[in-house]
Amino acid sequence: MNKGLEKVLAEMDNEVINEEESILVDEEKEAERIKKGEELWIAVQQGNTKHLITKIATILNKYPETRNSDVALMIKYWEIFQEHRGGSVSFEKLFELERLTSIARVRAKIQNEYRLFQGDKKVRRFRRDNEEIQKEIQIATKPAVDYISIYADESGKNDEFAIVGSVWILANEGELNSSLVEWSQQRKQEDISFPDEFHFNKLKNNGNNLQTYKDFVNFAISNGHMVGYKAIAVNQTKLNISIDDLNTELFYQLVRIGIEHESESGRIQLPKQVAYFKDKEDGESALRINQIKQSLIDNFKIHYDEKVKLNAFHSLDSKMSRLIQVADLFTAAINRKINHQQKNPEANLNAKDEFADYLFELLNIEVLNYNAEQIAEIADQSKNDLATLYIFD
8 A cells, every 4th residue: 555645645635624614614704794794784774873883884875985985984984973074183183083094994894894885996095196185075075865775575486477576765764673673672572472584474374473464564664654665566478588687677667667756756856875675585696686786777877877876785684674574575465466366366365365465455555557568668657655566467
C-alpha cells in the first residue's frame, strides 16, 4: 500500500468535509443576514428611531439621494436627529454631533451586509471636485418625497386566473404597524392559541379559528384610515405568456392602475416614492425578484419620468410583517371566490369560503371587468377608495 498516496487521499477527504462544513456555516450566516435585514426593514416601517442604525436606515429610506453620499447623509442626520440648523458648525458643536466615520460605517453595514437602501451607482467618496460638492449640497437640502407602501401577494398560479392582491398604505404606516403588533400581543396573552402568523391555508376548514381570522382582518381594516385594497386577476389561459412573466407584468399594472386611481381621487399627489413588498415564496430566486424590481424601475421611468420612483422592492417572509399577512388573506380570499367558488358552485362550502365571503362584504369590493388583452391599456374607472378588484377575462 502506498502510504504517501493514502495520506494525500485522507487529506482530500478532510478537505471535502471541511468544505461541506464551511458551506453549511455560510448558509447559516446568510440566513442570519437575511433575517437581520428583514428585522431592520420592519423596524424602519414601524418608525423605530431608538438606535443609531435605525436612525440612519430611516434617512436612507426617506431620502434615497443620501444613499450615494455620506456627507449628505451626515447633514440630514444632524438636522433630523440632532436639531442642527444653519450652514456652519462651530468647533465646539463638532464634538457634540455624530461623526462622519460612524455614520459611514453604519451606512456601509446597512447597504453591504443587509443589502438595504442601496445606492444606484458606484460613487467616489473622496477627492470630489466643485461640481460634485455642489451636487451633494443640493442632495442635503432637498426635501423628502413621501412614499406609498404596497404589500402584495400572488395566487392562482395553477388555476385559471392569476392574481396579485395588495394592501396600499398611503400614510401613517408606522402607527398601523404598531397597532397591529400591540393588538396581536394583547390577544396572544388572552389566548395562547392565537396564531403567530396568519395564513389563509392555515384557516381550518371546520372553522375552529375562523373568528380569530375575522377579528384580525376587521381590526386591520378598521384601523387603516389611509389604506386601500387593490387586486388584479387575469385569465392566463387567454394569454400566450408564462406565469412568471405574467405575474411580473401584474405587479406593475396593479401599481399603474392604483396610482391613477389614487391621484384622480385626490388621496395622493405626485411625486411619490413606492416601497413595494411581496410575500416570499418557497424556492423563490433572487433573479426573479430582480426581474420584477427592474420591470418596475423601467416602467416608472417610461410612464412617470421623475414623478414616481421605486424606493425599494423586497420579498419578505410573512412572519416578519402583519401587513404581508393581511395581503395574503386578501389575495387568497379573491382566489377562493373566482378560482374555486365560481368553478365549483355546487361544492360544499367550508370556513375558508365563509371567510372569503366575509372579507368581500367587509371591504365592499368593487369588481371591474375587462378583456384579457386590455391589461396594459385600461384606465382606472373605480369609484371605491377602499377596495377594487380588476378582472381581465
